[in-house]
Amino acid sequence: MVAEGALAAGCRFFAGYPITPASEIYEVMMRELVTRGGLALSAPDEISSLCYCVGASLRGLKAMTATSGPGWALMLETVQYALMTETPVVIALVQRLGPSTGGATQGAQGDIFLAEFSTSGGYTIPVFAPSNAAECYELTQQAFNWSERLRCPVVLLTDKEVGMTTEVVEEAALAKVAPVERTGIGAKAPFAAYEIESAESVPGFAPVGGPVKVTITGSAHDRWGRLRKVSPEVVEMLVHLQRKIEAHAAEMAFVRPDLDPEASSLLVSYGITARAAREAVGVLRKEGFPISFLQVQTLFPVPVEALRRAAAGIRTVFVAEENLTGQYRTVLAPFLMGTRLLGINKVGSMISPGEIVRAIRRAGGTIPRGDWPCTHSLDESIHPDRKAGV
Amino acid sequence: MGNPAYLARDAKLPYCRGCGHALVVRQLSQALEGLRLPPHSVVLTTDIGCVGLADSLFPYLHTVHTTHGRSTAMAIGMALAGAVLPDSGLKPIVMIGDGGAMIGLLHLVHAAQLNVDITVLFHNNFLFGMTGGQHSAFTPLEWITSTTPEGNVIPPLDLLQLLQTAHAGFLARQFATDSSLDAVIADAIAFPGFSLVEILETCTGYGALRNKTTGNVLREVASRQGYLIGRMEAAQQRTTFGALYRQELQSRPARKARPQAPELAVKADLADPLHIVIAGTAGERVQSSAALLCSAALSVGLHSTQKNDNPVTQGTGFSLSEICLSPRLIEYTGMESVDVVIGVSQEGWNELQANGTLAKSTPKTLVLLDAELEITPPTGRVLRQPFRREATPKRAALAAIAFWLGMGPVVPKAAWDAVVGSLPVDRREDVLTALRVGQNLASQGGTYAA
DSSP, rough: OOOHHHHHTTTEEEEOOOTTHHHHHHHHHHHHHGTTTTTTEESSSSHHHHHHHHHHHTTOOOOOEEEHHHHHHHHHHHHHHHHHHOEEEHHHHEEEEEEEBBTTTSSSOOOOHHHHSSSSTOOOOOOOOSSSOOOOOOOOHHHHHHHHHHHHHEEEEHHHHHSSSSEEOOOGGGGOOOOOOOOOTTTOOOOOTTOOOSTTTOOOOOOTTSOOOOOOEESSSOTTTTTTOSSSSHHHHHHHHHHHEEEEEETTTOEEEOOTOSSSSEEEEEEHHHHHHHHHHHHHHTTTTOEEEEEEEEEEHHHHHHHHHHTOOOEEEEEEEESOOOOHHHHHHHGGSSSSEEEEOSSOOOHHHHHHHHHHHHHTSSSSSOOOOOOOSSSSSTTTTSOOOO | OOOOOOOOTTTTOOOOOHHHHHHHHHHHHHHHHTTOOOOOGGGEEESGGGGGGGGOOOOTTTEEOSSOOOOOHHHHHHHHHHHGGSOOOOEEEEEOOOOOOOHHHHHHHHHHHHHOOOOOEEOOOSSTTTTEEEEOOOOOOOOOOOTTTTTSOOOOOOOOHHHHHHTEEEEEETTOOOOTTTHHHHHHHHHHSSSEEEOOOOOOOTTTHHHHHHHTTHHHHHHHHHOOEEEHHHHEEOOOOHHHHHHHHOOOOOOOOOOOOOOOOOOOSSSSSSSEEEEEESSHHHHHHHHHHHHHHTTTTOOOEEEEEEOSSSSSSSSEEEEEEEESSOOOOSSSSSSEEESSSSHHHHHHHHHTTTGGGGEEEEEEEEETTOOOOOOSEEEEHHHHHHHHHHHHHHHHHHHHHHTTSSSHHHHHHHHHHHHHHHHHHHHHHHHHHHHHHHHOOOOOOO
């Protein structure tokens, strides 16, 4: 459904390299793109895959590649190049168990930091995390649209369990998102490839090969794309790369909240674990335990407003994710000061609804609101497989 | 367009005095002028290093300054895009040094293999100039660099020979001082496909500092390495990848959607999710049989998820399918307990033990085993049937599924008819045979209440 979403979004170029569990996307794109007027090809490694995509995108084609952790690691140089040159490109990152070659056929949610915090300078890379096939379809379209709108690389983050499970989708219920095209430059010539009109503005795009001369560089540059040592204008460019994304953060903050105004506990999850979390919430509510649930679909930029709304009046926040150290919990912590923040974490297999229910019960989450001291701890991670708990 | 000055007339070249790069940009400009290419039909794709300073010297060309070694890869992407763009005439010219050629060697090899229409100007000055004169994969033997102070002992690559084996169509090696360099560059640019010109030159900043480079030394060095000077053109011209792709694009018909079993009026009788595991041996159609079950379930209004597992070798060892059928949208796709275990081979069963599935079985779990297996399941209601013997090993999994369904109302028989009807004609008989065996066994021996 990632591939279908890409095609629906108008993807015209795909370069891939085989890697479990992302190879299905590669194979579908190789099969389908040629019948829809696009080009898909096999690259000799992941570095080449993303470079080819960036080259094609510089000519105006919507482009995507798909990989897993080991391939993503090789792509980081070019992710940063796309960021610096303001070139739209989508990378579907289908997580598997790491580190290193890890477990190719085992799911994981261990690449949150790797996906987001991988640029020199610490820039925000939009990351969307679907939890099922239908969301893959919708969020891949969003990934393309935001990549085109903001002229930046965007990550579509799934994992083996989302990417390689066959499931029924209702075609009629699939969300069709109107494709967004890059803003052109109109009659401006000569034009500055990296013009800054305002904090939220994104420079107009002119394709390499078109009638207007284009100057592109991954080095520090002025608005004309001329390589420059650090100057006030270069600094303004560097700041704007981040500001243009931040300025649109609220618009791309996709979440699926299921809030209970009586709740003193909030469960936050994303991707494959959000599905178990939703079931767990159903079980707890049947037991008479009021709990709110927030499925985060836009991991980055962090959907701060939605998070604050969900956490209003909440004493204990649980973040369920399939990694060892609570990567997204660490990201959310600064926004949840004053709440008791607990992680439900596991590696090696999916977290089950029962494990989440038991972890929440064990943490004493059923104690009514007001009885907990307002502590904030990142250390109180709950590993469902451990007997001890907190 | 008249005859544009490609190299800005007043351009102050940013290179060290005597650097070969200055000669190359002038020769490139002359070559472009001779070819009378419209400036916007050329993109100069420059690498990291002093060679990457050329962008600003060509104010009319598109320029893309890339990361180290990736200039060729970005140019490949730009050239390939031309295959599906109406204005396909863009010519990427890559300017890369010996450092970039080393770190980006794979891109050069793939560009030659694909035969993309790009021209690479490979500036070989035998070392990394911009970073202080370090050794590269193209440093000649005995050459002194900042990282080989006693002289280089590693034989340099011959990029032309290497790319010849990668089926490059146009290769040439010249000295930067050659008066014919502009003509060679022009021919390379005009060549329809991958072309590369290696230009031997001296880094006056570092190469000349530590090595004797006056007179004919460069020529002697080239000769010592066995470097051919001149052109190496392929005997036969190959079609570019872009042109091949365009042909493919025109000839490939739109793909027809795979027929699906129609949705039936009769619905499944299932109130709660059901978790089924089918375990067998690779090549015995375990996973495709499980997919048929999911199709049948879909036709009677059920949701399903299917996950497959097998060893990395795929064609050998166990083969597993884990299925969830549910009247509702399935959230959690795993199993906290298993309702039905179907084991049709020892290998498959062993894996169920190893991966913890059997630990999820309960006294209520239905365990369907092939009669040949001498296995004692830890718990559950066990039924043994001769699936392999009656249906053949390749049909055993499907026969076992049909047996199970034949005993209960979860997926009615009409669903199987719908699935069989949606299959290609040549697969139907085989599937029907397996289903018949399973259903017959069920009518004889099944004593399972759903």
